[in-house]
Amino acid sequence: MVKTASTMLPLGTRAPSFSLTNVDGTTVGDTDSGGRPLLVIFMCNHCPFVVHLRAALAAFGDEYLEKGLAIVGISSNDIENYPQDGPEEMKQEAESAGYRFPYLYDADQNVAKAYKAACTPDFFLFNADHALVYRGQFDSSRPGNQMEVTGQDLKAACDAVLAGEDVDGSQTPGIGCNIKWKVGGEPEYFTGQSAE
Numbered sequence: 001m002v003k004t005a006s007t008m009l010p011l012g013t014r015a016p017s018f019s020l021t022n023v024d025g026t027t028v029g030d031t032d033s034g035g036r037p038l039l040v041i042f043m044c045n046h047c048p049f050v051v052h053l054r055a056a057l058a059a060f061g062d063e064y065l066e067k068g069l070a071i072v073g074i075s076s077n078d079i080e081n082y083p084q085d086g087p088e089e090m091k092q093e094a095e096s097a098g099y100r101f102p103y104l105y106d107a108d109q110n111v112a113k114a115y116k117a118a119c120t121p122d123f124f125l126f127n128a129d130h131a132l133v134y135r136g137q138f139d140s141s142r143p144g145n146q147m148e149v150t151g152q153d154l155k156a157a158c159d160a161v162l163a164g165e166d167v168d169g170s171q172t173p174g175i176g177c178n179i180k181w182k183v184g185g186e187p188e189y190f191t192g193q194s195a196e
Contacts, residue, residue, distance in 0.1 A: 033070035119176035
C-alpha cells in the first residue's frame with residue numbers, strides 16, 4: 001500500500017469553483033453552500049485509507065451537516081483502470097456507507113487538479129468566504145496503526161470555523177493512496193513519491 005501525502009495547499013487559497021454530478025443525478029457546485037463554510041473531501045470507494053475512515057466519515061457528515069457545515073465528497077479516480085470507483089459504484093457506496101453529503105464524480109479530474117489534491121482522503125476546509133483554513137489529516141489513525149479513529153484534527157478545525165474563530169495553522173498533512181490519474185494525465189505538482 002503506497003502512502004502519498006497531501007500537498008498542503010497554501011492557507012488562504014480561494015476555493016476553486018466546481019460543478020459536478022452527484023450520485024443522485026443532481027448537479028452540485030461550490031456556490032450551493034449558501035455562504036456557509038465548505039469542506040471538500042477527495043475520496044473514493046476502494047482506497048484502504050478511506051475504507052478505514054468509512055464509518056467515521058458518515059458519522060462526521062451527519063454531525064457537521066447538522067451544525068451547518070456544507071460538505072461534499074469528490075471522487076476523481078480514473079475509472080478505466082479502477083472501475084470500482086465509477087459513478088454507479090459510488091451510488092452504491094454512498095447508500096451502503098450512509099453518506100448524507102453529496103458524493104460527486106470528477107470525470108476529467110480537473111477539479112482534483114484545481115485543488116492540487118494528491119491522495120484519498122484529502123480534506124480541504126474553507127471558511128464562509130471560501131478561503132482555505134485547513135488542509136490536513138482527519139486524525140492520526142491509519143490502517144494498521146491501532147490508533148482509534150476520532151477525527152479530532154478535522155473536527156477541531158471545523159468547530160473553530162463554525163464558531164467564527166481562527167483555525168490553528170499548525171496542521172499535519174493527510175496520508176492516503178494517491179489519486180489514480182489517467183495515463184499521461186498526472187499533474188505537475190504530483191511527484192508520485194510515497195510518504196510515511
